[in-house]
Amino acid sequence: MTAFDLTAAQTELQGKNPRTILKAALANFDNIAISFSGAEDVVLIDMALQIRKDIQVFSLDTGRLHPETYRFMEQVRKHYGINIDILSPDREQLDAFVKEKGLFSFYEDGHQQCCGIRKVEPLKRKLATLDAWITGQRKDQSLDTRGDIPEVQLDAGFSGPGKQLIKFNPLLNWSSAQVWDYIEAYQVPFNELHKHGYISIGCEPCTRPVLPNQHERAGRWWWEDAAKKECGLHGGNVKK
Template identity: 65%
Template sequence: MSTMTDFEQLNRDFSSKRPKDLLKHALENHDRIAVSFSGAEDVVLIDMAVKLRKDVGVFTLDTGRLHPETYEYIEAVRKHYGIRIDIQTPDQQALQSFVSEKGLFSFYEDGHKECCGVRKINPLKNKLATLDAWITGQRRDQSPGTRSNIELVEIDGFPGRNGAGSLVKYNPLTHWTSAQVWEYIRMFDVPYNPLHARGFASIGCQPCTRATLPNQHEREGRWWWENETHKECGLHAGNIISKG
């Protein structure tokens, strides 16, 4: 396992290089590695990664509450790149117990954390426990409250295949803006979720996502009923931990 000094050096070395260069490094240095796929940033990474390795690992989280357009989009990406997408679903017993006790819309009353825990966090943790590293589409400007300090390479807050502190997270688009992401999508005809064309800047589960107005920050369309600044579901645990 690399030391923190190694990560500091990697972040310096790749700060002036292309995201594809960091992807190449990641894929060459880890056997058990996968791209986490859900949004526009992630499919940009898939587009870059398949040009480096045809059999690149890709996984996505099916919470059971996604928009119909998102399910169709996942299938479109699978066919477009001819890749296998490992679809992670919630534990059925845990999900059944949760909705039987609290109903289907409890998050409007007591917050989204518990529902996200059952539908997203636990399936993610199960997947990450099989990996040495994962690749995400996080950008610093996505959420000023929680993502402004993310690095290109860092140790993840979740345990990996070799236990706590062993999982490496790569964020190749850390320094990109939304405009750069969409420029890449247009330039290389990358498939994207049709909800983006209807004003959905950040897309999650259907009950918890809505379109944003002009000049609203993209994360304001997520869990809009909650009066809080940390718009995270918990998938990127280190973002919250690092903020105290």
């Protein structure tokens, strides 16, 4: 495989549709995986399987997800006949954290430490085994933290010495309406919580339904400032 030219890819893929970006990602990298948690990610799985059947898919099990989310993960696995690599937090780190701070410390001192243990650490372990990954990020999910990201980028947060990790964001320029149009048109599975006012779905204690006309991220970490609503998986989006 020839070396990946990030600058050329950024120019070539700027403003392109999701399928074109996915095709480029899967053509350039064999050791690549789709990060799966929500509606956008299943759209990517649906599209990717039309391009290549041997895609890798992984998902984070924080231990605090809604029952509906666990059922959704199993529904996706069976619907597409794929394996999903379920990632769990490090038990010793989690045990120590819960012993020290209890189960709801994030309401008092922010969600970063809890997300760091339950999400970022297992993700870091997984990404260390990959050359690239594919996410369902969209600009309109958070203009504060996602408005300036490109279709393909060097993932500075998870790259290491001598190893570059490339991140593809095929749905970057799609709206929520376009995602749901695709889901309806192609009968893509979705989390049943979406029927009950949930739009952006994370852990149960940190997610709630949103009111009509509220932004979708208003239901995530609602007690914190809007510009801080990243859990660390895309920490590079947050301007220092």
